[in-house]
Every structure is written in C-alpha cells, then in structure tokens.
Amino acid sequence: MEQIIEVKNLKKTYKKRKSKEIITAVNDISFTVNKGEILGLLGPNGAGKTTTIKLICGLLIPDEGRIIVNGINNQDKRLKSLQHISAVLEGNRNLYWRLSVRENLEYFAGNRGQSRKEVAGKIDDLLEKFNLKEKENELVNRLSRGMQQKLAIAVAMLADSEVILLDEPTLGLDVETGYEVREMLQEIVHNYHRTIIISSHDMDVIQDLCDRTVIINHGEIVTNDKVENLLRLFEVRAYNVTLGGLLSEQQHQLLLQKFPQLEYIPDTVQSTLEVDLTKSEEIYDLFDVLKLKHTPVEAIDRKTINFEQIFMKIVKGEKQHEMV
Numbered sequence: 252m253e254q255i256i257e258v259k260n261l262k263k264t265y266k267k268r269k270s271k272e273i274i275t276a277v278n279d280i281s282f283t284v285n286k287g288e289i290l291g292l293l294g295p296n297g298a299g300k301t302t303t304i305k306l307i308c309g310l311l312i313p314d315e316g317r318i319i320v321n322g323i324n325n326q327d328k329r330l331k332s333l334q335h336i337s338a339v340l341e342g343n344r345n346l347y348w349r350l351s352v353r354e355n356l357e358y359f360a361g362n363r364g365q366s367r368k369e370v371a372g373k374i375d376d377l378l379e380k381f382n383l384k385e386k387e388n389e390l391v392n393r394l395s396r397g398m399q400q401k402l403a404i405a406v407a408m409l410a411d412s413e414v415i416l417l418d419e420p421t422l423g424l425d426v427e428t429g430y431e432v433r434e435m436l437q438e439i440v441h442n443y444h445r446t447i448i449i450s451s452h453d454m455d456v457i458q459d460l461c462d463r464t465v466i467i468n469h470g471e472i473v474t475n476d477k478v479e480n481l482l483r484l485f486e487v488r489a490y491n492v493t494l495g496g497l498l499s500e501q502q503h504q505l506l507l508q509k510f511p512q513l514e515y516i517p518d519t520v521q522s523t524l525e526v527d528l529t530k531s532e533e534i535y536d537l538f539d540v541l542k543l544k545h546t547p548v549e550a551i552d553r554k555t556i557n558f559e560q561i562f563m564k565i566v567k568g569e570k571q572h573e574m575v
C-alpha cells in the first residue's frame with residue numbers, strides 16, 4: 252500500500268504561562284498512514300490527540316521529529332506539503348455565522364481561487380450527498396450544531412485535498428446528530444476515496460469507520476493496530492467464569508497477582524470472574540487457585556466485548572500492545 256503520511260519521532264512540549272512548567276503533550280510519536288486509509292486517533296482527555304492533529308496540519312511546529320506528506324517534508328516545503336491536507340478543528344468555529352450554508356461553501360472556494368461558477372456543481376453535489384440541500388439558504392447561526400459540523404466537513408471536502416483531518420467530529424452532539432455525522436463520514440469513506448485521520452473519544456466512530464487505530468496515552472503510542480485485529484484479539488482473550496460460591500481473600504489476591512486486570516463480582520450463590528487470558532493455558536493457573544478451596548466452577552463463557560472495553564483495557568494496561 253502506498254504511504255501518504257509519515258510521522259516520525261514527533262515531540263511537542265508546551266510551557267505553562269504562569270508556572271513555567273513544561274508539559275510534554277506528544278512524546279516521540281511515529282506512525283504512517285496509507286493512501287485511502289481511515290485512521291482513528293484515540294486516547295483519553297489530554298492524551299495528545301489534538302496536538303498531533305495540529306502538528307500534522309501545520310498549525311503547530313514540533314520540537315523534534317518530522318512529518319512527511321506525500322513524500323514532502325513539511326518543515327522543508329511547508330506550503331507545498333500542506334496543500335494535500337484539509338482539517339476540521341473545533342467544527343463550527345471555522346464557519347461564518349452570518350453567511351448561509353451555500354455562501355460559506357462559495358466563500359471558502361473563493362479563498363482558494365475557485366470561482367463561484369467553477370464550483371457550483373461541486374457544491375450542489377456536496378449539499379445533496381450530505382443532506383444539506385434543504386438548508387442551503389439558512390444562516391449558519393440558525394443551524395443545529397450537527398448541521399454546522401456537517402457543513403464544516405463539507406467545506407473541508409471542497410478543497411479536493413487527499414488527506415482530511417477531523418478533530419473530534421462528533422463531540423458534543425446528541426445521539427441522533429452524532430449518528431448523522433457518522434453517516435456522513437461513512438459516505439466520504441465509501442464514495443470520495445480520501446485518506447482520513449479522525450481523532451475521537453467516540454468508540455462508535457472508531458469501530459464503525461476506521462481501518463486502523465493509533466491509541467495515545469500520556470503523549471505516547473500504546474497501540475497501533477487494525478480495528479478488526481483488536482476486536483478479534485480481545486474477544487479471544489476475554490472469559491467469564493461463573494463460580495458456585497465466593498473466593499477467599501487469599502484466592503482473590505493470588506488471582507490478581509496472576510491476572511492484574513481481573514474483575515471479581517462476588518455473590519454468595521454465584522460469583523463471576525471476568526478475566527483476560529493471553530494464552531489459553533493460563534486457564535489452568537486459574538483452576539489451580541480455585542482448587543485451593545475447592546471452589547466449584549459452574550460455567551466458562553467467552554465474553555462479548557466492544558471497542559470501548561478494549562480501549563479501557565489498553566489504556567489501563569498502559570503497555571505496548573503485543574500481538575499474539
């Protein structure tokens with residue numbers, strides 16, 4: 252696959268104004284993005300997602316490292332490399348609130364030297380595809396947040412750039428509009444063949460739209476893998492063990508030593524253990540501990556797991572995720 256973006260050993264620090272404390276927002280991050288790929292940047296609050304996006308689209312200059320877009324190092328030929336990128340940051344703030352939907356699209360096209368006539372067909376197409384046609388003459392300040400966000404994304408699409416960066420496209424939207432924006436992104440993914448990097452807290456966005464996810468925590472990459480691999484990998488590992496009684500404190504402690512992410516839900520009649528097994532043989536270590544007090548095992552089931560649970564496990568583990 253052809254690579255379009257290469258992020259290499261990127262580091263960015265901020266200095267707090269008052270205390271002069273240095274914050275390392277992004278620490279030695281490296282990853283690549285292939286042409287046509289949808290990459291999800293995922294991480295808890297303050298992990299460094301927005302900083303990474305702003306570095307890639309040239310709004311911030313890295314302290315160390317480099318960003319190569321379509322073979323061009325953006326420090327050497329900044330404008331040329333940035334021609335390949337459109338970004339939607341903080342959604343609706345990029346728009347002109349006193350202009351209508353269509354006028355916004357025409358205005359931003361004009362900024363790039365495209366005439367109104369030249370882009371009319373393209374604007375009609377975007378309005379149609381993203382269900383904005385009905386609102387084309389509405390002022391932006393009268394639109395819902397979801398509609399504003401969709402328009403901001405449509406503006407980014409107008410530029411024809413190969414790479415689109417979206418920072419938290421569904422942030423603050425209610426469930427219904429969040430779903431609409433997701434549908435719009437799906438349309439872009441399937442019909443416009445762009446390379447997209449999406450930063451998001453929204454696990455549905457990552458699970459439904461992204462081919463691959465880079466998970467960042469404390470400014471460092473903890474996972475870089477295909478979404479389907481992560482789902483498969485964690486599904487294989489996750490078990491629910493139903494016990495016919497309680498564990499002793501000693502058993503619980505022994506199990507926690509062996510399986511630090513173990514969840515124990517005690518119940519005098521039927522307790523449950525939720526456990527991740529890296530290798531299937533590890534189940535025998537679990538049985539050994541249960542045998543100490545003759546704790547009966549009533550059932551062992553594979554657990555169904557969603558992406559949110561995977562994310563929590565990875566971020567809680569804070570270790571480099573290893574493929575098995």
Ligand SMILES: Nc1ncnc2c1ncn2[C@@H]1O[C@H](COP(=O)(O)OP(=O)(O)OP(=O)(O)O)[C@@H](O)[C@H]1O
Pocket residue numbers: 265266267274275276294295296297298299300301302303
């Ligand atoms: N302009 C700034 N000045 C000082 N510190 C900053 C600045 N911008 C970000 N930071 C800090 O850098 C770290 C990474 O922030 P960043 O916004 O990149 O994270 P994020 O993953 O996008 O978080 P969120 O999901 O909360 O937006 C955080 O500790 C944040 O407080």
